Amino acid sequence: MPGRRKLVPQQYHQVHALAFSPLLFQAAMAARNMGVLAAVHASRAEGLLPAEVATRAGVSLYAARVLLEGCLALQLVALEAGRYRLTDAGQLWLFDKMTNVNANFVQDVCYAGAFHLEESLRTGKPAGLAVFGDWSTIYEGLTQLPPAVQKSWFEFDHFYSDSAFPLVFPRVFASRPKHLLDVGGNTGKWALHCLGQDPDVEVTVLDHPGQVDRLQQAAAAAGVASRLRTVALDLLDHRRAFPVGFDVVWMSQFLDCFGEPDIVQLLERGKAALVPGGRLCVMEAFWDRQPNDVAELCLQGTSLYFSCMANGTSRMYHSQDFVELIARAGLRIEADEAIGLSHTLLTCVT
């Protein structure tokens, strides 16, 4: 009886949707993964009855009903005269790559451990990481995570950095650096990009042992292994100096993996690795520099992953935080440039 429905203030809807959000999130994931939304989508504007959805998705009528009703609450589907059809938001949930990458990351990597967010914040440790293993940070355990979890982690990680690399490359390489130090090179996407684009550059990558082993294999496959050096070390052991003699020290989406005191020490170690006149380049996605509130929300949500799963101490930062940390490390920001829509390149000199 829609006629007798009253409007309530939007804030009531907001907080109750929030209260039920973990259940509704699971319904949206199951509706996507079990083919319920795809069945509704295939019916186009005509829409489907719950029994038709059940048949086409190969799920029980009960499963079809509760998932459709959960998705109705989320406005991923609309109901008219007993038939469900997909909304615009439902289409995005089903097909938008960034939405899927975020959702899979939250489900596979974060959901179970996020239950321990409060404990993580009280102790300063990623208490949720215990659902996967007995490590002090997720970086130590990355290559030992279950394959599906690793897949979601790396897809998330790459989604946000890969697109920025081609955009930032010309700026970093305008001065033709001969030796570049990639601190926290991860799977080596940036290092391989540089080696592929500039036939003269030599790149040294620092990271955890698990990461650098994989990278050596990838460099050999790409035929650039002779100009790649990898150094495995505990990045948090600040007594260990970085190798020296670099024109550029590169830190991309790296410092956000650390708390503020560690960031200052890592910047100082990076500074010590530079030749005179060298540049330390920091590329980050700052939440106050995003082009829209969706990108800002994704970064603020990602901070919570750092708290409960990654290390318990880092976050996606506000640009002003970095301005202060860079000054504390004795560096000066020579250039502050937007890279694509979401990233900022801070070029620092001594």
Place this chain on the structure above:
Amino acid sequence: MPGRRKLVPQQYHQVHALAFSPLLFQAAMAARNMGVLAAVHASRAEGLLPAEVATRAGVSLYAARVLLEGCLALQLVALEAGRYRLTDAGQLWLFDKMTNVNANFVQDVCYAGAFHLEESLRTGKPAGLAVFGDWSTIYEGLTQLPPAVQKSWFEFDHFYSDSAFPLVFPRVFASRPKHLLDVGGNTGKWALHCLGQDPDVEVTVLDHPGQVDRLQQAAAAAGVASRLRTVALDLLDHRRAFPVGFDVVWMSQFLDCFGEPDIVQLLERGKAALVPGGRLCVMEAFWDRQPNDVAELCLQGTSLYFSCMANGTSRMYHSQDFVELIARAGLRIEADEAIGLSHTLLTCVT
């Protein structure tokens, strides 16, 4: 730089907020439970810097920052010139009783188990219940759940039924029933209400053993034990007839705890318990009969609890579902009345 921010279609915000919703839910809970939102509230319109929030709430600056930023993404707080203040939605999240009851229920009872929603729907069993114990339904284990979990379960259960009892009582008792059978009487709120309001009625309550033991104690305390009879039985063992000879058989927020085949059998057993001319009264909250979309969302969210935690087979129903089930049980709906804002009383006769 708000000036350069672009508006994106609201649907993008919706699906990305959904993708991050488990993490953001945990941030909202921790911000409430750790006193972060209360500190912001106490500052009123003036607002607080993150460092001030940390001091007043007694949490680390890091915890204050990530929680404030998570709540900013949820629009529970607003940020102006570096200072956070509570929004209207933040006030509701902090103080609204129904919001708190829902949120505590989802966090304490449902969050961990909801991870197993897809498995629950594939198997027809509440796969998430294993996080608490090895029962086939949550009802068997209710009295053995951890105390904090029980508290959240009962507060949720009572919140939605208690307010309806005084409203529906005059309608059920207009005919002065002498013997009332309360099927699935739970903690006995309705039975005790009837016994207290009508000095002549005798009430028999059917439920699981754990529930009826508690109820006998409560009836003794209220001085009405002489007119209360309790019968412990497995309500799903349909070979066991109910006791007979009742003017009214009462089923309030009870049938929604079962799948459709069981509902038909329970209605048939209830029908067999009636004296000639007796009435079977069903009180339910149907999701299509709610006064606003917030109430509808809460019921659709509750269905997911049934799927993954309670029994794997039941849900909050559409009124048309019940019309059909009641007919299948050989009963006829004599009256269909709204009770308060959310409930419907279906009075059925043979």
